[in-house]
Amino acid sequence: MTYRLKLLAAASLLAASVPALAQITLYEHDGWRGRAVTADRKINDLARAGFNDRASSVVVDRGQWEVCTDARFSGRCVVLRRGSYESLNGMGLNDRISSVRPLRGNGRQRYANEAPAPLPQPTYEYRRRSNEDVYTVPVSSVRAVMGNTEQRCWVERQQVADQGRSTAGTLAGAVIGGILGHQVGGGTGRDVATAAGAIGGAAVGSNMAGRGGTQDVRRCENVPSSRPDYYDVTYVYRGTTHHVQMANDPGNRILVNRNGEPRQ
Numbered sequence: 001m002t003y004r005l006k007l008l009a010a011a012s013l014l015a016a017s018v019p020a021l022a023q024i025t026l027y028e029h030d031g032w033r034g035r036a037v038t039a040d041r042k043i044n045d046l047a048r049a050g051f052n053d054r055a056s057s058v059v060v061d062r063g064q065w066e067v068c069t070d071a072r073f074s075g076r077c078v079v080l081r082r083g084s085y086e087s088l089n090g091m092g093l094n095d096r097i098s099s100v101r102p103l104r105g106n107g108r109q110r111y112a113n114e115a116p117a118p119l120p121q122p123t124y125e126y127r128r129r130s131n132e133d134v135y136t137v138p139v140s141s142v143r144a145v146m147g148n149t150e151q152r153c154w155v156e157r158q159q160v161a162d163q164g165r166s167t168a169g170t171l172a173g174a175v176i177g178g179i180l181g182h183q184v185g186g187g188t189g190r191d192v193a194t195a196a197g198a199i200g201g202a203a204v205g206s207n208m209a210g211r212g213g214t215q216d217v218r219r220c221e222n223v224p225s226s227r228p229d230y231y232d233v234t235y236v237y238r239g240t241t242h243h244v245q246m247a248n249d250p251g252n253r254i255l256v257n258r259n260g261e262p263r264q
Contacts, residue, residue, distance in 0.1 A: 022063030022102035024080070025129075026055035030087045032127035033057075033264050042101030045071040055097045058085040059127065060118070064103040069096045079103065079111040083118025091115055126246070126262045134255045134263045140241075142249055143232040147225035153218055160215045233262075 021040070028034030028051075037051045046052040058067070060082045069075035075098070078091060088094045103109075128134060230245045237260040244262050255263040 022065065023061040024063075024065045024067075024100060024102075025059045025061065026051060026097065026100070027057040027059070027127070028054055030056050030089070031264060032059060032084070032086070034128075036128055036131075038129075038131075039100055040102075042099075044073075044099055046098050046100070047071070052098050053095050056088055056094050058088065059083075060085075064105070064109075066101055066103055067093065067097045068099045069093070071098045073099050073101060077113055079114040081114070081118060085115070085118050126264050128255070128263045129257075132257055132263070134257055135237075136253050137235050137237050137256050139250055139252055139254050140234040140236060142234075144228035144249070145230055145232055145245075147227055147229040149222045150225050151220050152223050153220040155216045155218050157214050158217055160213060 023038065023040045025032075025036050025038045026046075027036050034056075035051075035054075037046070037049050037055075043049065046054075052071075055067075058080060060080050062082060064082070065080050066073065066077050067080060068077040076092075076096075078093060085091075088097070230247060231249050233244050233246050233250055233254065235242055235254055235256070237256055240260060242256075242260050246262065250262075257263055
């Protein structure tokens with residue numbers, strides 16, 4: 001085997017044994033806020049980095065990582081895949097991670113101690129990077145941009161007439177009323193009484209038979225949304241006006257990096 005082939009073989013073995021470009025960032029607070037520590041190789045004891053039992057959220061940029069509650073990968077260990085973990089509290093790992101290490105393989109392996117799937121989209125655009133300097137800047141304006149009109153529906157109970165029974169009742173009432181009216185008076189008066197009796201009987205019959213019962217009716221109306229879709233934030237940094245869209249209201253001040261980009 002030539003020297004070149006030996007060198008390529010050695011490089012292939014090294015690539016197979018070490019995860020390529022694996023990287024994880026641990027954050028001090030939920031939502032990727034606070035102090036951060038980034039690692040691209042195993043750390044047996046986070047106490048040496050001053051970050052033992054301090055992580056509350058994580059971003060796995062590349063590879064798969066195993067995080068453990070005790071030093072040297074002992075205690076309870078959980079596998080994290082590539083993605084953003086906004087809070088470790090639900091996994092029982094908040095302020096408990098003491099050691100981390102990348103796992104070998106191509107990322108397709110499944111593990112019994114694997115954490116729930118991370119957020120499918122990178123919602124951490126404004127997260128603070130490790131060792132990144134940030135500056136406090138006054139916010140010029142904040143405008144809440146409301147969502148689309150929402151449809152609100154409810155159910156009402158209303159009286160509903162039985163159309164079949166109503167028609168039959170009207171006819172029956174008219175016949176009975178006409179008979180009774182016909183028995184009153186004579187001549188023209190009898191005819192008038194018969195007509196009046198028929199009309200009155202029809203009205204009573206319709207009213208009596210029309211009581212068919214009740215039913216639930218669904219009604220809807222469109223109302224303006226009560227929740228903002230996002231906040232349109234304006235601030236000035238080093239003489240340049242910046243406009244950004246943020247998920248939360250930053251308040252009167254905002255953190256930015258040296259490029260003027262927001263940081264949470």
